[in-house]
Amino acid sequence: MRTCMLHRLSVWMVAAALALAVSAPSHLGAAEKPREKRKAAKAERLRPAADALPELSAEAIAKIEAALPERATAKPKKPRKVLVFWRCEGFFHGRGIAGGIKAIERLGKKTGVWTTDVTREYADLSAENLAQYDVLVLNNTTRLKLPDAQKQALLDYVHRGKGLVGIHAATDNFYDWPEGGKLMGGVFAGHPWGGGGTWAFKLDEPDHVLVAAFGGKGFKLKDEIYQFKEAYSRANQRVLVSLDLSDPATGKVKGGRDDNDYAVAWIKNVGKGRLFYCSLGHDANVFQDPAVVRFYLDGIQFAAGDLEADATPKK
Numbered sequence: 287m288r289t290c291m292l293h294r295l296s297v298w299m300v301a302a303a304l305a306l307a308v309s310a311p312s313h314l315g316a317a318e319k320p321r322e323k324r325k326a327a328k329a330e331r332l333r334p335a336a337d338a339l340p341e342l343s344a345e346a347i348a349k350i351e352a353a354l355p356e357r358a359t360a361k362p363k364k365p366r367k368v369l370v371f372w373r374c375e376g377f378f379h380g381r382g383i384a385g386g387i388k389a390i391e392r393l394g395k396k397t398g399v400w401t402t403d404v405t406r407e408y409a410d411l412s413a414e415n416l417a418q419y420d421v422l423v424l425n426n427t428t429r430l431k432l433p434d435a436q437k438q439a440l441l442d443y444v445h446r447g448k449g450l451v452g453i454h455a456a457t458d459n460f461y462d463w464p465e466g467g468k469l470m471g472g473v474f475a476g477h478p479w480g481g482g483g484t485w486a487f488k489l490d491e492p493d494h495v496l497v498a499a500f501g502g503k504g505f506k507l508k509d510e511i512y513q514f515k516e517a518y519s520r521a522n523q524r525v526l527v528s529l530d531l532s533d534p535a536t537g538k539v540k541g542g543r544d545d546n547d548y549a550v551a552w553i554k555n556v557g558k559g560r561l562f563y564c565s566l567g568h569d570a571n572v573f574q575d576p577a578v579v580r581f582y583l584d585g586i587q588f589a590a591g592d593l594e595a596d597a598t599p600k601k
């Protein structure tokens with residue numbers, strides 16, 4: 287009986303030691319959990335090639351509707367066709383994309399200036415398909431992996447006289463394609479001004495025709511604001527709107543540029559075509575702002591070649 291007890295005790299001790307040995311890795315695993323959680327959260331945010339857009343509420347759509355201007359700014363030379371492209375291989379701005387699509391579709395319908403097609407397929411950026419459109423909108427696209435044929439098609443499309451419009455993350459794409467970065471007029475280099483803040487903006491030229499939406503005055507808006515690197519230069523494009531660092535909340539944020547030049551929107555002529563880029567549009571709320579919606583309307587009309595605007599760089 288005693289032997290048996292001892293035997294039992296030793297069996298129990300071996301079992302306990304084994305259990306400890308087995309539990310050791312899972313204990314380490316528990317220490318790794320926050321990192322795994324962060325990784326999972328990041329993967330959720332990135333959602334490569336996300337293909338399902340969130341549904342906007344009826345209230346959100348009604349607010350976009352209410353923000354639409356009564357009529358187009360310029361009379362179009364002919365009925366226009368707009369292609370909205372929204373593929374994301376990086377960060378997925380679901381609500382921003384959905385708001386942008388809704389605003390562009392409804393703008394076209396209400397003004398009668400354009401019809402809108404929407405796609406996320408690279409195949410639709412072929413030269414043949416692009417040929418039917420007047421304006422291509424890169425709607426919050428991220429980390430695009432354009433096939434070579436599509437890269438060439440995009441360059442040719444704009445250089446030969448068509449329009450390109452970029453919304454918000456349209457600059458968060460061509461890290462390994464310098465010509466693409468140059469086409470957009472800048473490459474994303476972070477967003478020191480986070481999406482939870484309300485930031486101040488100034489008009490670089492209050493009298494420029496393309497900023498008429500803002501009535502000659504700076505404005506404030508809740509949005510996420512980018513800084514740019516590489517291709518960004520005032521020598522290459524006409525900057526229309528920038529961050530107003532004289533505003534205390536906006537100026538308090540430390541950006542990464544030595545020159546403190548944080549442009550938000552610009553235009554440029556590209557060969558015979560035109561580019562309009564604006565970094566406003568992180569979330570759907572931006573497309574409920576009448577001035578911003580009118581600004582995008584004017585940008586699209588400029589890109590289409592219907593709204594004349596001086597795109598000569600200022601320096």
Ligand SMILES: [Zn+2]
Pocket residue numbers: 379454455510567568
């Ligand atoms: Zn964003």
